[in-house]
Amino acid sequence: MPLVTVNLLKGRSAEEKDAIAASIQAALVRTLDVSDANRYQLFNEYDGENFRHTGGYLGMTYSDQLLVIEITVRAGDDDEHKKSLLAEINRNLVASGVVDADDVFVLITEIAGANVSFGRGLAQRSPTSPSAG
Amino acid sequence: MPLVKVNLLSGRSAEEKDSIAAAIQSALVSTLGVPEADRYQLFNEYDPEGLRHTSGYLGMTYTDRLLMIEITFLEGRDDELKKALLAEINRNLVAAGVVGADDVFVLITEIGHANVSFGRGFAQRAPISPSVS
Numbered sequence: 254m255p256l257v258t259v260n261l262l263k264g265r266s267a268e269e270k271d272a273i274a275a276s277i278q279a280a281l282v283r284t285l286d287v288s289d290a291n292r293y294q295l296f297n298e299y300d301g302e303n304f305r306h307t308g309g310y311l312g313m314t315y316s317d318q319l320l321v322i323e324i325t326v327r328a329g330d331d332d333e334h335k336k337s338l339l340a341e342i343n344r345n346l347v348a349s350g351v352v353d354a355d356d357v358f359v360l361i362t363e364i365a366g367a368n369v370s371f372g373r374g375l376a377q378r379s380p381t382s383p384s385a386g
Numbered sequence: 387m388p389l390v391k392v393n394l395l396s397g398r399s400a401e402e403k404d405s406i407a408a409a410i411q412s413a414l415v416s417t418l419g420v421p422e423a424d425r426y427q428l429f430n431e432y433d434p435e436g437l438r439h440t441s442g443y444l445g446m447t448y449t450d451r452l453l454m455i456e457i458t459f460l461e462g463r464d465d466e467l468k469k470a471l472l473a474e475i476n477r478n479l480v481a482a483g484v485v486g487a488d489d490v491f492v493l494i495t496e497i498g499h500a501n502v503s504f505g506r507g508f509a510q511r512a513p514i515s516p517s518v519s
Contacts, residue, residue, distance in 0.1 A: 302429070308423075315505070321426060342507065343505075358426065358505060362497055
């Protein structure tokens with residue numbers, strides 16, 4: 254269910270994208286206890302003209318390697334879990350050698366449990382309807 | 387922090403995209419008080435086959451110049467500020483001459499303060515955890 258979108262400049266190799274994908278998934282598995290099979294990842298590759306950002310903000314300095322990562326998860330994780338996730342994504346990406354610590358912008362969007370279907374039209378994560386009696 | 391995505395038909399010049407980007411950023415700065423350096427903008431260009439919409443709704447008439455703008459920022463702004471932002475984005479884009487007033491669809495998503503990292507894995511906007519006294 255986490256739906257992960259990685260927005261980045263064109264030019265990364267397939268191996269680099271493999272490393273980025275694996276780094277993010279490992280962080281989700283470890284900090285949010287997502288199962289490894291629960292993996293949905295999109296890479297959006299941009300020309301420079303369409304990928305625009307500040308050169309730096311809040312003490313960060315950004316380069317052409319910047320990753321703008323969007324993650325949509327089910328609401329309910331507390332702030333400590335979200336902070337752990339943000340830290341772990343950064344740690345994994347830096348450890349894999351694909352990006353520097355500053356060049357990782359991450360944004361988490363939370364949705365309700367009934368807002369996702371994994372297939373067959375079922376809302377697999379919606380609260381179970383109360384049974385009668 | 388605002389992450390801005392502009393979805394549009396392919397074919398705009400770099401100068402038009404510069405104008406669109408500047409018009410939106412300027413509205414964020416003047417209505418929400420966002421610092422100028424806080425700028426993250428992605429342009430998603432579509433073929434007509436990939437960008438589909440009604441030709442009109444709620445009194446609007448849409449053309450091939452339609453911009454579908456998505457903006458994500460921290461929750462906490464009241465409705466008046468959001469309404470001012472929507473109005474200012476439209477005003478700036480029309481004043482820049484890049485689009486007619488009807489052709490600006492805008493959607494705002496709000497996220498929690500612990501839901502964003504600007505780099506280094508920090509949740510820079512998260513509430514400070516209470517210290518143990």
